Amino acid sequence: MFSFSRSSLRHFSSSARILGRAVVYSQNGDPSKVLRVLTYPSVPSPPPPHSVNLNFLLSPISPADINVVEGVYPSKPAKTDALTLSGEANPLFVGGNEGLARVTAVGEGVHTLAVDDWVIMLKQQAGTWATDRTVTVADVAKVPDSQFLTQAQAATITVSVNPPTAYNMLADFVDLESGDWVVQNGANSAVGQAVIQIAAARGLKTINLIRDRCNLDALKERLHNLGATHVLTYDQLADKSVREDIKQWTGGKPIRLGLNCVGGKDTTNMARLLGNDAHLVSYGAMAKQPLSIPISLFIFKNLTCHGFWQSRWYIKKPLEEREKLMQNLVTLMKEKKVREVISHLHPLITLLTSVAGHS
Amino acid sequence: MFSFSRSSLRHFSSSARILGRAVVYSQNGDPSKVLRVLTYPSVPSPPPPHSVNLNFLLSPISPADINVVEGVYPSKPAKTDALTLSGEANPLFVGGNEGLARVTAVGEGVHTLAVDDWVIMLKQQAGTWATDRTVTVADVAKVPDSQFLTQAQAATITVSVNPPTAYNMLADFVDLESGDWVVQNGANSAVGQAVIQIAAARGLKTINLIRDRCNLDALKERLHNLGATHVLTYDQLADKSVREDIKQWTGGKPIRLGLNCVGGKDTTNMARLLGNDAHLVSYGAMAKQPLSIPISLFIFKNLTCHGFWQSRWYIKKPLEEREKLMQNLVTLMKEKKVREVISHLHPLITLLTSVAGHS
Numbered sequence: 001m002f003s004f005s006r007s008s009l010r011h012f013s014s015s016a017r018i019l020g021r022a023v024v025y026s027q028n029g030d031p032s033k034v035l036r037v038l039t040y041p042s043v044p045s046p047p048p049p050h051s052v053n054l055n056f057l058l059s060p061i062s063p064a065d066i067n068v069v070e071g072v073y074p075s076k077p078a079k080t081d082a083l084t085l086s087g088e089a090n091p092l093f094v095g096g097n098e099g100l101a102r103v104t105a106v107g108e109g110v111h112t113l114a115v116d117d118w119v120i121m122l123k124q125q126a127g128t129w130a131t132d133r134t135v136t137v138a139d140v141a142k143v144p145d146s147q148f149l150t151q152a153q154a155a156t157i158t159v160s161v162n163p164p165t166a167y168n169m170l171a172d173f174v175d176l177e178s179g180d181w182v183v184q185n186g187a188n189s190a191v192g193q194a195v196i197q198i199a200a201a202r203g204l205k206t207i208n209l210i211r212d213r214c215n216l217d218a219l220k221e222r223l224h225n226l227g228a229t230h231v232l233t234y235d236q237l238a239d240k241s242v243r244e245d246i247k248q249w250t251g252g253k254p255i256r257l258g259l260n261c262v263g264g265k266d267t268t269n270m271a272r273l274l275g276n277d278a279h280l281v282s283y284g285a286m287a288k289q290p291l292s293i294p295i296s297l298f299i300f301k302n303l304t305c306h307g308f309w310q311s312r313w314y315i316k317k318p319l320e321e322r323e324k325l326m327q328n329l330v331t332l333m334k335e336k337k338v339r340e341v342i343s344h345l346h347p348l349i350t351l352l353t354s355v356a357g358h359s
Numbered sequence: 360m361f362s363f364s365r366s367s368l369r370h371f372s373s374s375a376r377i378l379g380r381a382v383v384y385s386q387n388g389d390p391s392k393v394l395r396v397l398t399y400p401s402v403p404s405p406p407p408p409h410s411v412n413l414n415f416l417l418s419p420i421s422p423a424d425i426n427v428v429e430g431v432y433p434s435k436p437a438k439t440d441a442l443t444l445s446g447e448a449n450p451l452f453v454g455g456n457e458g459l460a461r462v463t464a465v466g467e468g469v470h471t472l473a474v475d476d477w478v479i480m481l482k483q484q485a486g487t488w489a490t491d492r493t494v495t496v497a498d499v500a501k502v503p504d505s506q507f508l509t510q511a512q513a514a515t516i517t518v519s520v521n522p523p524t525a526y527n528m529l530a531d532f533v534d535l536e537s538g539d540w541v542v543q544n545g546a547n548s549a550v551g552q553a554v555i556q557i558a559a560a561r562g563l564k565t566i567n568l569i570r571d572r573c574n575l576d577a578l579k580e581r582l583h584n585l586g587a588t589h590v591l592t593y594d595q596l597a598d599k600s601v602r603e604d605i606k607q608w609t610g611g612k613p614i615r616l617g618l619n620c621v622g623g624k625d626t627t628n629m630a631r632l633l634g635n636d637a638h639l640v641s642y643g644a645m646a647k648q649p650l651s652i653p654i655s656l657f658i659f660k661n662l663t664c665h666g667f668w669q670s671r672w673y674i675k676k677p678l679e680e681r682e683k684l685m686q687n688l689v690t691l692m693k694e695k696k697v698r699e700v701i702s703h704l705h706p707l708i709t710l711l712t713s714v715a716g717h718s
Contacts, residue, residue, distance in 0.1 A: 074659050263654050285654035292651040295622050295644035298666025300433050305664040307657025 022083060022130035023095045028071025035069065035095065040083040043134045049108040051136050054101035054119065058155040059128040061346070064311075065097055068125065075311060077125035082134070094127025097311075098159045100143070100151065101128075110137050118146040120158045120326070122319070124311065141319065144327050148334045156340040157329035161310045163338060164325060165283055166194035169308050170202070173279040174257045178203030181250050183273055184259035185209040185234075185266060186286055188219055193226055194338065195259060200227025201337040207246065207255070209234055209270060226339070234266040237273075246273060254278065264289030276301050283308045381442060381489035382454045387430025394428065394454065399442040402493045408467040410495050413478065417514040417704075418458035418487040423670075427484065428454060434670060436484035441493070453486025457518045459502070459510065460487075469496050477505040479517045479685075481678070483670065500678070503686050507693045515699040516688035520669045522697055523684060524642055525553035528667050529561070532638040533616045537562030540609050542632055543618035544568040544593075544625060545645055547578055552585055553697060554618060559586025560696040566605065566614070568593055568629060585698075593625040596632075605632060613637065623648030635660050642667040 020042055025034040047053045067073035079091035103117045113119065119140040121128060126139065143154050157163045170176065182199055186192050187208030199206045208223055210216075212233040220231045230249060236242050254275020260267050261284030271280055271293050280303060282291055297303040314322060332338040379401055384393040406412045426432035438450035462476045472478065478499040480487060485498065502513055516522045529535065541558055545551050546567030558565045567582055569575075571592040579590045589608060595601050605614075613634020619626050620643030630639055630652050639662060641650055656662040673681060691697040 260654075268649070282654045282657045284658075290627070290651045290653050291657065292649045293664070294649050295619075295641045295666070298641045298650065298664065299643075299668045300666070302666055302668070302671065304666075305652070305657065307654070307659070307661055307663075309658045309661070312661060 020083070020130060020132040022127070024083070024092045025069060025095065026090065026092050028069065031066055031069045038083060038092070043132045045105050047105055047107040047134045050110060050138075051107040051134050052103050052110060052113055052119075052140065053105040054133050054135060054140070055104045056099045056101045056128055056130060056133070057118070057151050058159060058345075059096045059099035059130075060155070060159055060161075061129075062097070062161065065095065068097065069093075069095060075124055077127065080127060083130075094130055094133075096128030096130070097121070097125050098161070099126065099128030100155045100159045101133075101140070104132070107137075113137060113140070113142060118143040118154060122314070122322070124315065141323060141326065143330070144323075145330050145334065149330065150340070152340045152345075153333050154330075157333050157338065158326055160190070162190040163194040163198070163329055163332075164313070165191050165308065165310045166198050167325060167329060168310070168313055169259055169281050169283065170195065170198055170204070170257070172308075172313075173281055173306060176202070176204055176257060179205065179253075180257075181205045181207065181253060181255040182257045182259065183207040183209070183255050183270055185270055186261035186284065187223060187228065187231065189261055189284070189286075191261065191283065192259075193223070196223060196226045196228045197338045198332065201332055201335075205229040205250075207232065207249070207273070209237060209266070234269070237266065237269050243273070257281070259283070260291065261286055263287045263291055265292070268292050268294070271297060271303065274301070274303060278303055280305045281308050282306070379442070379489060379491040381486070383442070383451045384428060384454065385449065385451050387428065390425055390428045397442060397451070402491045404464050406464055406466040406493045409469060409497075410466040410493050411462050411469060411472055411478075411499065412464040413460035413492050413494060413499070414463045415458050415460045415487055415489060415492070416477070416510050417518060418455045418489075419514070419518055419520075420488075421456070421520065424454065424456055427456065428452075434483055436486065439486060442489075453489055453492075455487030455489070456480070456484050457520070458485065458487030459514045459518045460492075460499070463491070466496075472496060472499070472501060477502040477513060481673070481681070483674065500682060500685065502689070503682075504689050504693065508689065509699070511699045511704075512692050513689075516692050516697065517685055519549070521549040522553040522557070522688055522691075523672070524550050524667065524669045525557050526684060526688060527669070527672055528618055528640050528642065529554065529557055529563070529616070531667075531672075532640055532665060535561070535563055535616060538564065538612075539616075540564045540566065540612060540614040541616045541618065542566040542568070542614050542629055544629055545620040545643065546582060546587065546590065548620055548643070548645075550620065550642065551618075552582070555582060555585045555587045556697045557691065560691055560694075564588040564609075566591065566608070566632070568596060568625070593628070596625065596628050602632070616640070618642070619650065620645055622646045622650055624651070627651050627653070630656060630662065633660070633662060637662055639664045640667050641665070 020040045022038050023035055024038045027034060043053045045053060064073055068075060077093050079093055081091040098121055101119050103113050103115055103119060106113055119142055122141050123139040143158055146154055182204055184192055184195055187210050196206055206229050208228045208231045210233060212235050223231050255273055256275060256278045258270055258274050258280040260280060260282045263285045264287040379399045381397050382394055383397045386393060402412050423432055427434060436452050438452055440450040457480055460478055462472050462474055462478060465472055478501055481500050482498040502517055505513055541563055543551055543554055546569050555565055565588050567587045567590045569592060571594050582590050614632055615634060615637045617629055617633050617639040619639060619641045622644045623646040
């Protein structure tokens with residue numbers, strides 16, 4: 001996650017605010033070779049009609065963002081010439097798909113946003129690895145109740161793909177009610193931890209699968225503290241006797257939703273825990289192995305297997321759905337039912353300094 | 360398929376019609392050991408109120424029926440004492456799940472059926488390996504337009520599970536329109552041949568996968584004659600260059616439905632042919648290998664994998680749906696768009712004679 005907060009920028013120089021800076025590239029390739037920092041004139045103020053000026057607060061750096069730079073990801077950004085007044089001859093790519101930004105100025109005809117509102121990007125591949133951008137008002141959505149949130153909290157639930165992924169996978173495939181059971185693997189991933197918390201907030205019970213490791217007890221305790229009902233290792237799952245334990249836990253109630261970010265034989269074992277008419281949703285493939293499912297589970301137990309990709313969700317759902325999702329996540333965060341999760345914060349200023357020779 | 364037609368019974372004796380005969384068993388086990396033929400007094404005439412007497416014309420012997428006798432199939436029949444007047448001390452199982460029967464007498468209060476109507480069973484595991492049974496009227500459905508059909512035609516589309524399976528898989532998962540493409544493996548199976556014919560009748564294009572074999576050209580010609588658009592072997596599919604051919608055939612139109620009765624790597628290759636938002640429906644596992652799908656197909660191409668089981672369809676759908684299905688299949692058969700497929704016909708008389716020592 002890049003940080004563009006005032007506190008970081010304060011270290012730079014008081015005159016820095018009149019210049020914008022962005023992490024850009026002219027062609028796809030190895031990020032360490034193609035990425036560079038561009039300094040550009042500050043965005044026009046006031047912005048054009050129906051546009052707003054943004055100052056980015058936090059922008060994530062996700063593995064998918066790296067793949068976009070490499071040119072190997074299904075989502076492709078468009079080049080822009082909006083930053084090229086600084087002497088760039090050709091349009092270029094601005095890195096970054098998502099971002100949390102503060103509105104610094106509004107153009108004529110903008111009635112839905114005001115200065116100091118926080119917004120997120122509605123447009124895919126918006127080019128968020130930048131200090132300041134001018135965008136049309138239709139390309140952003142206001143973060144509700146932002147006065148109750150820290151930047152890290154707001155970024156966790158809106159900019160990061162993880163809590164939205166967890167929320168939607170728990171909502172979109174099975175009509176779950178309080179007391180229903182969900183099983184997931186990769187339970188200590190960022191999405192997995194969000195699943196545990198959101199499920200617990202909804203009264204759902206979770207069986208959480210993780211790899212064995214030396215600090216297993218500490219990790220189990222952490223997941224239980226987040227709200228996990230049960231935590232098992234893949235080795236425990238491979239032992240068929242665990243199925244009796246699970247029947248006792250659930251009282252024989254069928255498990256109707258499985259969430260998978262692993263693949264391979266551990267996921268096959270997880271699928272066998274599912275009851276009739278269950279849904280298995282894959283959102284990752286950490287084991288780099290296919291999903292392998294006995295066909296009898298499809299035919300006789302009516303299993304359905306889906307994939308989930310938050311980027312597609314954003315493209316396919318109407319804006320009201322996205323706003324409802326954001327409101328629901330803000331409420332969970334305000335009520336401390338979901339904790340902020342930001343793994344590393346890199347102030348852009350550090351990057352600016354370290355690559356100053358390139359700019 | 361057992362045949363109980365008059366022509367078979369005529370060979371027995373003129374007095375045979377006053378006795379009923381059924382293939383029964385008292386406990387699950389190896390069919391060659393536990394099955395026996397029971398002779399029982401003719402069914403009561405007239406039948407009780409709201410009941411009808413049936414004379415079975417054709418009753419299928421499917422692999423699933425054998426598994427039911429063995430006790431290893433999910434559907435379990437109930438024992439009956441309806442046939443035990445002949446001196447049997449205990450209730451017993453009557454074999455057979457489905458059957459085509461002729462109404463021979465109707466009880467008081469039966470207004471929806473008349474003598475000589477043809478009916479099929481609505482109740483699972485109805486015990487159809489019998490010459491005559493008395494059933495309540497709610498347990499059977501009338502075959503529409505039976506005057507236009509031969510027994511073999513009527514049995515193919517109503518009693519056999521194959522054309523209904525093909526029809527429903529083409530209807531229930533993707534809203535296909537004339538000109539859309541479907542890919543299937545095991546294309547020369549009974550279901551596969553029904554898929555080819557029903558798809559062709561709807562104007563759908565099919566890519567049909569089969570195993571290589573010595574009489575390949577003859578089989579290809581037969582499938583083309585049924586209406587197959589293209590026929591490929593699994594070996595041809597494994598060669599990536601075939602994808603270019605397929606793109607040319609489809610004009611780049613995405614294939615939205617795949618039908619699988621095989622499993623294993625050939626099915627993985629088939630799944631790669633599917634376009635975005637496609638559905639892969641499994642109804643068999645002839646390779647006895649799991650369905651193995653790269654997780655990227657789920658996440659980035661929004662593939663959904665389902666199972667189909669005609670028995671579940673009959674249980675879950677309301678009667679009107681079943682009647683609509685039967686009417687649609689009768690129409691296809693009347694219009695010669697689906698051909699009858701009955702693999703072997705075993706007159707029950709043969710069995711009766713061969714096991715006469717046991718009865």
